[in-house]
Amino acid sequence: MSNNxxxxxxxxxxxxxxxxxxxxxxxxxxxxIRIALFSVHEKDERPISVEETEIQMEL
Incomplete structure (x- = not known):
């Protein structure tokens, strides 16, 4: 093999x-990124309380 x-x-x-x-x-x-998105996604899927449902219905 040559130098080049x-x-x-x-x-x-x-x-x-x-x-x-x-x-x-x-x-x-x-x-x-997947782990971060998954953990955020999991937090959003918590059960909605009765009060929150009533507030959403009023809007």
Whole structure:
């Protein structure tokens, strides 16, 4: 292998590592967003009290 081929190989390996790191970061971000949305969604689905139902009916 010539010097140029080695350099190209090194650059290629670095770009693959960067790509994998970016993919991992995106996956982590998606998981965190899903968890956040799920916990917010769960809070919204609590049973509505009688008072709240009456207030909604008046509106």
């Amino acid at each position: 081929e080695r350099k190209i190989n090194m650059v290629h390996k670095k770009s693959i590592i960067k790509f994998i790191l970016i993919l991992l970061l995106v996956l982590i971000a998606v998981v965190l």
